[in-house]
Amino acid sequence: MEKLPGLPGKEPVRAGRYGHVGPLSVTEIDADAWYDVLAAAHRQDRPSTPAPERDAEAGRLYVPALRSRSVAFALPDPGAVAGTAVGYAGIALVRLFDTEENAATAFLDTLTVHPGRRGRGVGGALWSQVRALLVAEGRTSLTGLVQRGGAGERFATGCGAECALPLVAYVQTVAGAVDMPGAAGISGTPGSDVTGEPKGSEGTEGTEDAEGSRLLPDGYRFAAWSGLVPDEHAATHARAHNAMQDAPIGDLDEQHDPWDADRVRATTRVILDRGGMMLTVAAIAEADGTVAGYTELVLPTPDSVRALQYDTAVIPEHRGRGLGRAVKLRMLAYLRARRPGVREIMTTVADGNAPMLAVNAALGYRAESGLGIYQVRI
Helix, strand or coil: CCCCCCCCCCCCCCCCCCCEEEEEEEHHCCCCHHHHHHHHHHHHHCCEEECCCHHHHHHHHHCCCCEEEEEEEEECHHHHHHCCCCEEEEEEEEEEEECCCCCCCEEEEEEECCHHHHCHHHHHHHHHHHHHHHHCCCCCCCEEEEEECCCCCCCCCCHHEEEEEEEEEEEEHHHHHCCCCCCCCCCCCCCCCCCCCCCCCCCHHHCCCCHHHHCCCCEEEEEEEECCCCHHHHHHHHHHHHHHHHHCCCCCCCCCCCCCHHHHHHHHHHHHHHHCCCEEEEEECCCCCCEEEEEEECCCCCCCCCCEEEEEEEEEEHHCCCCCHHHHHHHHHHHHCCCCCEEEEEEEEEEHHHHHHHHHHHCCCEEEEEEEEECCCC
């Protein structure tokens, strides 16, 4: 097996050697053993929610997020000596941001210990290696998404982390939401979009779907697409993404990275390269053809039964007109037409984001669990 470089001043390590392994190139990770840890932890900690999907987790492991590089850590199970191994006893994945705005920060994508190997120092061993990497890279803070009130929160606070941004995970049932008052009749027959797949037709959807168009005030129309943003909307779609910079960020050190058309496309390509799908519905201002607001859904795989809500934003000069609610309602119809097997949409909202909390409450979202972005300074 190829020898991998260790940290500066440290002996190089070999993937698969008994003892701690890391830092590693993600290509050296056994994807099945990695997934087994995540799946076992999910069964233990969140049995009532949809299980992680192997292909989606492999995509997250092997395809790095935009403007960052990934470093993996894995602790082989000592049970291998006695023939009772579970693969990896624990795993960790760190994203090191490479933009000027966030050159001193990093994100902990996961630090997970197999339930059968908890309470044996595995998490502490992984954390010590992650921390050593951060010091060597000159990073001054690390953030990660943690479920509040559980073992993960206790571990995070034990490592010195504090909750910098409280969140709640909310779930919407697609069938119930489409049938709710105000959404009736928006499931019109889709046309064909720029990719040639049977989806909502950009530029004509508002007129072909008369009921859907009534969700918008005068002067706006819908556009919808799957995958990359059409060229005619790319620049103003990026501008609308920048409207997210006034969303609550709590005490996080991570700074807003400006959006442009290239970044919008590149972010979508990461999702597609991981094997996922991205659906977008936008409200277009008819006066100038610009994107006034939008909402995005991501399916980790084409067969996912739970979609993930990405951004929903309305640019400041178009706020107060119900565009956020309108694009989310129109998305329900678009999703049902494109992927009728999706049963739920999950989103996270900061406790201080009153406008989006109000929109989601009106759309029937229910609270599922308390979360937080925890931050530790190195």
